[in-house]
Amino acid sequence: MVAMLRPEMERLRLSPRVEEFLAGRPNISGRRPGAGTGPDLLFIGHTDVVHPRDWRDYWAGHAQQDPFGAAVVDGELWGRGAADLKAGICTALAALDLIDRSGIRLAGSVSYAFVGDEESGETGTGISAGVRQWANSVTSGKLPRPDLAVYVEPTRLQVLPTQIGFYIADVKLTGQAAYFGRPDLGRDALRAAHRVLQAIWDHSDQLSTAREHPLLGRAFTLVTGLEAGGLIAVPGECRFSMIGKLLPGDSLDRATAELEAVIRAATPADIGIEIVFPAGRDHPRGGSPAGIAVDHDLVRTLSNCIASVRPDRGGIEGAPFWSEMPFLTQTIGIPAVYCAPGDISICHTNFERVPLKDYHDGILAFAAFIATTCGILPE
DSSP states (O other), X not given: OHHHHHHHHHHTTOOOEEEEEETTEEEEEEEEOOSSSOOEEEEEEEOOOOOOTTHHHHTTTSTTOSTTSOOEETTEEESTTIIIIIHHHHHHHHHHHHHHHTTOXXXXXXXXXXXXXXXXXXXXXXXXXXXXXXXHHHHTTSSOOOSEEEXXXXXXXXXXXXXXXXXXXXXXXXXXOEETTOGGGOBOHHHHHHHHHHHHHHHHHHHHHHOOBTTXXXXXXXXXXXXXXXXXXXXXXXXXXXXXXXXXXXXXXHHHHHHHHHXXXXXXXXXXXXXXXXXXXXXXXXXXXXXXXXXXXXXXXXXXXXXXXXXXXXXXXXXXXXXXHHIXXXXXXXXXXXXXXXXXXXXXXXXXXXXXXXXXXXXXXXXXXXXXXXOBOOO
């Protein structure tokens, strides 16, 4: 992806810079300084995608059989990463190209950063290593600091100024396996897990009733997997995984400490406990909730620019997902939103696709937003 982006960014006079954040895994960033005085507007997104392992079998014999073939079916472009989030990357670059073709000279600067390692699910990936290195380059002064940002996650061309936080917890309960004929010699980890799971679900109910965010709904915890059992024996070990949703204002430290307390209180004294939080992002235990006010100038301007092209889009919503906004709003300290063509609800599935109309309208809307935000110099 970086190899494809580099010549395009060179053509757009962005002076692209490629830097590896891990061996063999590059980021690419670029910037075109303004011809006058104005803000520095950043478009940022991730270059990696989730796997397409069963895509070919699912679509065998259909036009979209190749997950990277970019088949166009009924006015929609299909493929893994089409929405998440190559459409956003291409929309942002094509918008600058449209500005150039229109003969517009921008007062402010336009920056781009395309980073790796946002997606998880594969060994050694999904810790936001790419954006962390890029953000460190900005805070250390190696790269110019932008003034505001659009992260091009798929939003159906709606504007998302706030997002949930999350943590993932892997829990192992350890008892003692024993032959089924002598269960008295064992310590049943699965039976203990039933008590612990009920305590977690009760805890989730308490979180959900505590408060509701107007754009993001309610917090909760969700058990996502359970594994236990033995060879016709008392289960000596039980493992389960869970994910927690946080709202703006929630603390990951406090939320995970409360979860640990709930688990330990519900676990019998003769059962061992191990709790691991494997998905550290901007925080060692997960991803922080983040956002800006819905009436921020960034939100209002982008919403108006989109609505001027597509009156049915440009609405303000909350992001029901976690992405890398905290590295912008908290690490660097600039306002940021999510916005791009594509629907997050079909990403990571065999139905990932982007309507070409949304892509084309997104280019017009982003071009209007760049011109409005950066300012136009007179001819």
